[in-house]
Amino acid sequence: MSTSTLTPSKTKLHSYWRSSCSWRVRISLAYKQLPYEYVPVNLLKSEQVSSEFAALNPNCRVPTLEIDGHVLHQSGAILEYLEETHPSPALLPKDAFARAQVRNLCGIIGCDIQPIQNLAVMKRSAANLPESEQLAARMAWSKEWIERGFDVLERELVKTAGTYCVGDSITLADIYLEPQVYNANRFKVNMEKYPTIVRIVEKLAEHPAFHAAHPSQQPDATE
Amino acid sequence: MSTSTLTPSKTKLHSYWRSSCSWRVRISLAYKQLPYEYVPVNLLKSEQVSSEFAALNPNCRVPTLEIDGHVLHQSGAILEYLEETHPSPALLPKDAFARAQVRNLCGIIGCDIQPIQNLAVMKRSAANLPESEQLAARMAWSKEWIERGFDVLERELVKTAGTYCVGDSITLADIYLEPQVYNANRFKVNMEKYPTIVRIVEKLAEHPAFHAAHPSQQPDATE
Numbered sequence: 001m002s003t004s005t006l007t008p009s010k011t012k013l014h015s016y017w018r019s020s021c022s023w024r025v026r027i028s029l030a031y032k033q034l035p036y037e038y039v040p041v042n043l044l045k046s047e048q049v050s051s052e053f054a055a056l057n058p059n060c061r062v063p064t065l066e067i068d069g070h071v072l073h074q075s076g077a078i079l080e081y082l083e084e085t086h087p088s089p090a091l092l093p094k095d096a097f098a099r100a101q102v103r104n105l106c107g108i109i110g111c112d113i114q115p116i117q118n119l120a121v122m123k124r125s126a127a128n129l130p131e132s133e134q135l136a137a138r139m140a141w142s143k144e145w146i147e148r149g150f151d152v153l154e155r156e157l158v159k160t161a162g163t164y165c166v167g168d169s170i171t172l173a174d175i176y177l178e179p180q181v182y183n184a185n186r187f188k189v190n191m192e193k194y195p196t197i198v199r200i201v202e203k204l205a206e207h208p209a210f211h212a213a214h215p216s217q218q219p220d221a222t223e
Numbered sequence: 224m225s226t227s228t229l230t231p232s233k234t235k236l237h238s239y240w241r242s243s244c245s246w247r248v249r250i251s252l253a254y255k256q257l258p259y260e261y262v263p264v265n266l267l268k269s270e271q272v273s274s275e276f277a278a279l280n281p282n283c284r285v286p287t288l289e290i291d292g293h294v295l296h297q298s299g300a301i302l303e304y305l306e307e308t309h310p311s312p313a314l315l316p317k318d319a320f321a322r323a324q325v326r327n328l329c330g331i332i333g334c335d336i337q338p339i340q341n342l343a344v345m346k347r348s349a350a351n352l353p354e355s356e357q358l359a360a361r362m363a364w365s366k367e368w369i370e371r372g373f374d375v376l377e378r379e380l381v382k383t384a385g386t387y388c389v390g391d392s393i394t395l396a397d398i399y400l401e402p403q404v405y406n407a408n409r410f411k412v413n414m415e416k417y418p419t420i421v422r423i424v425e426k427l428a429e430h431p432a433f434h435a436a437h438p439s440q441q442p443d444a445t446e
Contacts, residue, residue, distance in 0.1 A: 058379060059331060060375075068320070070323070073330075074331065074334070076330045077324075077330050081322070084322065096308050097291070097295075100293070103304075104297045106300070107296075107300050108282060111297070111299065114334075124367075125347075128351065141347075156281060156282075
């Protein structure tokens, strides 16, 4: 990450409509009512590995957020930054244990599920197989890791959830949950096993910030 | 995570000597000089999936920390909790952008590298291959993901590092770095490509907290 020497300019989110990590940041920005310019990065055209984009983010990933004269990477780091610099409306509870509960759920999704079912890892997981078997193997790979994670998540949510993942206020955990359920549906996970997850996500869909951040509402959406 | 109804008792860390996520928490506890009881969980004997352990952590993973009458999971959530409840000595800078730099590095290791080279994922990555090819394929898998991540990390550290990962104070980023370098060595990554990473880790090894938390110093170490 680098610090610009220029005057802080407009907030810019480098995003891909279907990227679940970009989606997390879009929800926080919308929830906190922070205006931003949407800069599409087409992952299918490998725009994230262009030298121009690599100069902005050596990890060649979205989201990348230009804000307050800085360039920020990694959705988790960005969400905590937004929380610290724009604490209201809050996406973390005040109590330390409740915050740990929220971050535990974020970790289950953000470390144990999403990175493994991510496009690059999924592709690589089937690379040793004959080409005719690769598509099915990839789908099975991602479905399996999402189910493994959702089995855990459902058990945790039974203990922590109120209206939302932790109690009755929207938190970072909800921001991680909705994109992951979208991916679960893409990989044909049977969601009937996860009634608490389904209930929460249905409720989240009613919120204007979650609506505004949805992939279908982005300028680069193709479906 | 659950709240015990009993009086808060002794802090207990459920850990496996070689688990890099447990190692992160051990460093923080040592750095903040918080005494704790070490409870070994032998992952090679699948003790983490016992019904007793699953009751403590439905994710069946280490680290699991019993502290202040609570049970905490996920190393990232635990580290932030320790930071919030025992802020001194600090493992995060005060400045919001510097904190984002630290958490970006934590994310590169904690989301993009470690979960993918993790034992279960590594094993599964080669499960479709003939048994005679599995060991080599697993090793190649983990080595490849660590190298991909370290290529990025080295470029980021050139910008952020002083004596340590971000400036001249030890932060959470250093806590993530040391265990990941240990794994890199296990998977025979050529560390000559990463002079900044090597320099920082050599410096960290001199610190008593990093020494105390090292796998070789744990009661369940077998090597």
